[in-house]
Amino acid sequence: MAQDGALDRLLPRWDHRERHEIxxxxxxxxxxxxxxxxxWKDLPLFHALLLIGSLGTRRDKAHEPFLGSMTGGGFTELHRDERQLVVGAVVATGEPKGPARLAEPVAASFTAFDRPGHYKVAFDFRVGEGRLTTETRVLSTDEATRRRFARYWTLIRLPSGLIRREWLHGIRRRAESSPGTRS
Structure with a gap:
C-alpha cells in the first residue's frame, strides 16, 4: 500500500517503526x-499474559473492546476515514509518567508536540486491496529520551510485534465472520 496516509502526516519522522500486514x-x-x-478474548495470548502478569489482581476484560481499553488508557484517535484509523499518544518519561493531555484539535497538537522528556507513539490500521496493515511509529522529543526509549524498545519490540500480529488475526477473524463477507 502506498505510504500516503494520515500516519505519514501525523508522524512523518520516527526513531522506531514496526509494520505488519495480513x-x-x-x-x-x-x-x-x-x-x-x-x-480481549479475540487476543487469547495477550489476554492470558496480562492476567498471568497481574497475578490475578487485574479484572478480566475478555468481552471489552481492545482498542476501547487503549483509548480509555491514554491513547487518542487522531484520524479516521474509510480506509485508515490512526491512534496515538504523547508519553512523559519523567514524573509524572504516562500520557500527556493533548490540546484541541488533538491531531494538530500531537503533530506539533515537541516538549523534551516525552515520546510520541502512533499506530494505524489501514485497509486496501484485500490487505490489512498496522504500523507503529515512535519519535522521542530529545536525545536523552531517545536513548532511554531505545533500551526499552529492545525489550518490547518482539512481544509488541507478537501482539500486533495477534491483533491483526483477531480483526480478520471478526471481519470475515461478519454477515456479508465475500469469500
Whole structure:
C-alpha cells in the first residue's frame, strides 16, 4: 500500500517503526468496524499474559473492546476515514509518567508536540486491496529520551510485534465472520 496516509502526516519522522500486514477478505468497512469491535478474548495470548502478569489482581476484560481499553488508557484517535484509523499518544518519561493531555484539535497538537522528556507513539490500521496493515511509529522529543526509549524498545519490540500480529488475526477473524463477507 502506498505510504500516503494520515500516519505519514501525523508522524512523518520516527526513531522506531514496526509494520505488519495480513490478507483480509472482507469489505473495507467491515474490516475497520472489526478493529473497533475486536475484544480481549479475540487476543487469547495477550489476554492470558496480562492476567498471568497481574497475578490475578487485574479484572478480566475478555468481552471489552481492545482498542476501547487503549483509548480509555491514554491513547487518542487522531484520524479516521474509510480506509485508515490512526491512534496515538504523547508519553512523559519523567514524573509524572504516562500520557500527556493533548490540546484541541488533538491531531494538530500531537503533530506539533515537541516538549523534551516525552515520546510520541502512533499506530494505524489501514485497509486496501484485500490487505490489512498496522504500523507503529515512535519519535522521542530529545536525545536523552531517545536513548532511554531505545533500551526499552529492545525489550518490547518482539512481544509488541507478537501482539500486533495477534491483533491483526483477531480483526480478520471478526471481519470475515461478519454477515456479508465475500469469500
Amino acid at each position: 490478507a483480509a477478505r472482507a469489505p473495507r468497512e467491515q474490516v475497520l468496524r472489526a478493529v473497533d469491535e475486536t475484544r
